[in-house]
Amino acid sequence: xxxxxxxxxxxxxxASVLAVFFLLPFYVIFRNAFSTQRHLVSPQWNWxxxxxxxxxxxxxxxNPGFGILPALGTSAVVAVTQTVLTVVISLMAGYxxxxxxxxxxxxxxxxxxxxxxxxxxxxxxxxxxMVSTLGWISTYRGxxxxxIFSAFATxxxxxQFLEFxxxxxxxxxxxxxxxxxxxxxxxxxxxxxTVAAVGTITFIGAWNAFLWPLLIAQDPSMRxxxxxxxxxxxxxxxxxxxxxxxxxxxxxxxxxxxxxxxxWLVQGVERSxxx
Amino acid sequence: xxxxxxxxxxxxTHRSGATLAxxxxxxxxxxVTPFLxxxxxxxxxxxxxxxxxxxxxxxxxxTPNRFVGLGNYTYLLADRLFVxxxxxxxxxxxxxxxxxxxxxxxxxxxxxRITVLRAFFRSAFFLPTAVSYVIAAMVWRMTFFNGARxxxxxxxxxxxxxxxxxxxxxxNSWYWLALVSLRLWLQVGFYMILxxxxxxxxxxxxxxxxxxxxxxxxxxxxxxxxxxxxxTSVAVSMLLLFNAFQAFDEFYNMLNxxxxxxxxxRPPLVYLYLIxxxxxxxxxxxxxxxxxxxxxxxxxxxxxxxxxxxxxxDR
Numbered sequence: 001x002x003x004x005x006x007x008x009x010x011x012x013x014x015a016s017v018l019a020v021f022f023l024l025p026f027y028v029i030f031r032n033a034f035s036t037q038r039h040l041v042s043p044q045w046n047w048x049x050x051x052x053x054x055x056x057x058x059x060x061x062x063n064p065g066f067g068i069l070p071a072l073g074t075s076a077v078v079a080v081t082q083t084v085l086t087v088v089i090s091l092m093a094g095y096x097x098x099x100x101x102x103x104x105x106x107x108x109x110x111x112x113x114x115x116x117x118x119x120x121x122x123x124x125x126x127x128x129x130m131v132s133t134l135g136w137i138s139t140y141r142g143x144x145x146x147x148i149f150s151a152f153a154t155x156x157x158x159x160q161f162l163e164f165x166x167x168x169x170x171x172x173x174x175x176x177x178x179x180x181x182x183x184x185x186x187x188x189x190x191x192x193x194t195v196a197a198v199g200t201i202t203f204i205g206a207w208n209a210f211l212w213p214l215l216i217a218q219d220p221s222m223r224x225x226x227x228x229x230x231x232x233x234x235x236x237x238x239x240x241x242x243x244x245x246x247x248x249x250x251x252x253x254x255x256x257x258x259x260x261x262x263x264w265l266v267q268g269v270e271r272s273x274x275x
Numbered sequence: 276x277x278x279x280x281x282x283x284x285x286x287x288t289h290r291s292g293a294t295l296a297x298x299x300x301x302x303x304x305x306x307v308t309p310f311l312x313x314x315x316x317x318x319x320x321x322x323x324x325x326x327x328x329x330x331x332x333x334x335x336x337x338t339p340n341r342f343v344g345l346g347n348y349t350y351l352l353a354d355r356l357f358v359x360x361x362x363x364x365x366x367x368x369x370x371x372x373x374x375x376x377x378x379x380x381x382x383x384x385x386x387x388r389i390t391v392l393r394a395f396f397r398s399a400f401f402l403p404t405a406v407s408y409v410i411a412a413m414v415w416r417m418t419f420f421n422g423a424r425x426x427x428x429x430x431x432x433x434x435x436x437x438x439x440x441x442x443x444x445x446x447n448s449w450y451w452l453a454l455v456s457l458r459l460w461l462q463v464g465f466y467m468i469l470x471x472x473x474x475x476x477x478x479x480x481x482x483x484x485x486x487x488x489x490x491x492x493x494x495x496x497x498x499x500x501x502x503x504x505x506x507t508s509v510a511v512s513m514l515l516l517f518n519a520f521q522a523f524d525e526f527y528n529m530l531n532x533x534x535x536x537x538x539x540x541r542p543p544l545v546y547l548y549l550i551x552x553x554x555x556x557x558x559x560x561x562x563x564x565x566x567x568x569x570x571x572x573x574x575x576x577x578x579x580x581x582x583x584x585x586x587x588x589d590r
Contacts, residue, residue, distance in 0.1 A: 011388035019399040025414045045430040093310030100303040119517045125562040126321030129337040149313030179302040208407030210524045226409045247410045258405035269472045
């Protein structure tokens with residue numbers, strides 16, 4: 001398409017101004033983490049940090065009073081396990097719902113779509129009641145298992161498999177391969193784009209989750225990093241540089257995963273197209 | 276595109292039909308059971324249990340104590356805080372859904388005009404998706420909208436000779452500015468990606484033909500882009516609607532203080548959290564009744580929104 005010259009220039013100006021606003025919060029986290037408290041609360045606003053070589057980092061990581069390090073560990077275990085289990089469970093279910101058109105399959109698809117309409121966190125009171133009845137408060141099981149059955153992921157995988165040609169599976173079946181072996185050796189390797197997309201969304205969602213860990217991690221040793229950071233904001237003894245150093249450390253893992261897998265996420269969305 | 280009605284049996288050469296169908300069905304159940312069991316145990320059973328619990332008194336317990344009939348429901352509907360919360364958040368949804376929709380679509384259209392550095396701009400708008408609401412709330416609360424003089428917004432005001440504002444303190448509902456800007460910053464990029472995917476599926480030849488016919492940019496948008504983008508638009512507005520009613524993290528983290536959560540700007544989930552787990556009542560019966568009301572409201576609104584969007588399609 002041919003565009004008029006002034007329109008294009010204007011588009012670049014607007015996009016550049018917006019990009020500055022979108023990136024500003026990232027810069028603020030960095031500035032606050034590498035400044036002294038005095039610098040940050042001075043009546044004169046400072047754009048540049050004043051303690052770039054500061055020791056806040058090791059202090060925040062090693063001081064048991066902050067509890068960041070164990071919280072990072074809990075978050076890592078929860079996010080990785082939740083991602084792997086969510087992907088495997090929804091892959092299998094999405095495949096079954098796309099390939100078998102029995103009455104049972106239709107009923108389960110209906111249940112999945114209904115679950116899409118009632119987001120998981122809206123029903124946190126009932127789910128909490130269930131988890132508490134099972135005795136899973138303050139356990140990894142309680143943090144992970146209730147949130148790994150994703151209707152959204154299952155639905156995305158089903159959409160993707162609907163467009164996946166069946167010829168490959170049929171020829172593998174003629175060669176005597178079981179449904180199970182065909183699924184893992186032929187179907188899944190061809191769906192890796194969607195796997196990466198769903199995996200990225202799930203990992204970031206799990207790493208950043210707040211409400212569910214807040215309810216389940218009643219024992220302080222089970223708190224995730226988001227819960228710890230949230231408590232920083234209402235506790236008296238903590239200063240801005242320490243708070244934002246914690247935020248910086250907690251942002252990096254999600255950001256790294258995101259930057260590496262962004263391409264897959266975009267392609268996955270484009271392919272499934274949310275039709 | 277759509278596969279046949281029933282999966283073709285594997286190894287069709289040397290097995291009888293009946294065994295095949297049965298073994299096939301076994302595979303279906305093997306694949307689907309983990310997910311189905313999870314849905315039943317962690318979504319449907321709790322919902323039913325909660326429906327029961329909503330008719331009982333359940334203070335500090337997850338088992339019903341005393342049957343109170345519709346007592347929990349009448350308690351909620353008589354509680355001004357609950358009614359305020361529901362009304363405020365219906366208004367919030369009506370406001371935030373179109374706003375986020377327009378901003379994300381705007382960004383997607385803007386990126387279409389950009390060729391050089393396109394990947395950079397796309398990443399810049401998309402990057403906030405990776406940040407948690409807790410951390411965003413920290414930046415907004417402690418730096419951007421800090422009520423003290425050293426907050427960024429107040430620095431701007433004082434440099435213009437105006438008085439600083441206590442943004443999150445409740446006066447003049449200034450807190451909405453902070454809450455809405457945070458939500459837009461964090462969410463717009465994701466929906467922008469969905470719109471880019473939708474826009475890429477529109478045949479560029481349509482635009483060329485329209486241009487030759489003398490249609491301007493405005494006309495091209497309303498007669499080509501918008502109608503052809505409809506599937507994406509429907510999906511995005513549904514996701515935005517669910518999202519609006521799910522608001523919790525940024526409200527809780529921006530407004531909760533040592534002294535407790537203020538009475539204003541309470542999303543339904545914050546209200547339910549405070550009543551079920553907060554200091555005072557700790558009543559899961561009332562929490563359950565609230566969940567039922569909220570679920571019903573969401574279902575009604577997604578139904579209404581669907582109707583509204585399909586009216587648009589008839590024209």
